[in-house]
Amino acid sequence: MKSKILENKKQKENKLLKSAFDLFTTRDIDTVTISEIARHAGVAKGTFYLYFKDKDQIRNILISRESRRIFLNAQKALEENDIRGFEDAIIFMINHILMELKKNRSILAFIEKNLSWGIFSDYVQNAFADDELHIKNDFIQLAKKNHYQFKDPEVVMYIIIDMVGSTCYSSIINNKPLPIDQYKPYLFDAVRAILRTGKTNEE
Structure with a gap:
């Protein structure tokens, strides 16, 4: 009985998440109301507040989930390709992410x-601990294997991902400073330059 109740609660939560995602990706988020999210999900407005504090919280959860999905896709693509070099692996993943975002601008x-x-x-760190997204560990292990050593690998990862996310948003959505296909060579050079700060002399 208890498991059935939990299953029903999870189904309602997922309906609300799907409803919000559908509305947020087809409308201006500012115009979407909690009442609409609940109605679109087929639940009462009060049910929304059993799962989420407000519209900002559900939006932030959805952004985190969707971004994680994009990283998972890039990770799987890398695992299916025989790319062993550290810099080449990072560039491959970034390029895969950019191609997906270029293809689906509404998600971007x-x-x-x-x-x-x-x-x-x-x-993401609380909800998906120890799951299949192991990019952080892969980054550290691949760096060590290829003789790269960073004082704080997570900070380096964050700098690169944040740079990719912010500059490529402008490039894909607004073609600024260049359309994405023209911009990528500059971006990849910048990423390689950051990664090479950790390159050691060991071979």
């Missing part, structure tokens, strides 16, 4: 410049 518009939330948000 929703995420805005918050791509790093897919790895670093409190929601």
Whole structure:
């Protein structure tokens, strides 16, 4: 009986998340109301507050989830390719992410410049601990294997992801400073330059 109640609660939560995602990615978020999210999900407005504090909270959870999904896709693509070099692996993942965002601008518009939330948000770290997204550990292990050593690898990761998320949002959405295909070579050079700060002389 208890498991059935929990299952029903989870179904309602997922309906609300899907409803909010559908509305947020097709409308201006500021115009979407909690009443609409609940109605679209087929539940009472009061039910919304059993799961979420407000519209900002559900939006932030959805951004974190969607960003995480994009990283998972890039991680899986990397695992399917025989790319062993540290810098090449990072560039491959970034390029995969950019291609996905270019293909689906409504998702990029929703995420805005918050791509790093897919790895670093409190929601992702609390909700998906020890799950299949192991980019942080892979980054550290691949760096060591290829003789790169960073004082704080997570900070380096954050800098790169945040730079990619913020500058590529402008490039894909507004073609500023350049359209994304023209901008990528500059971005990749900048990422390699950051990564090479950790390159050691060991071979």
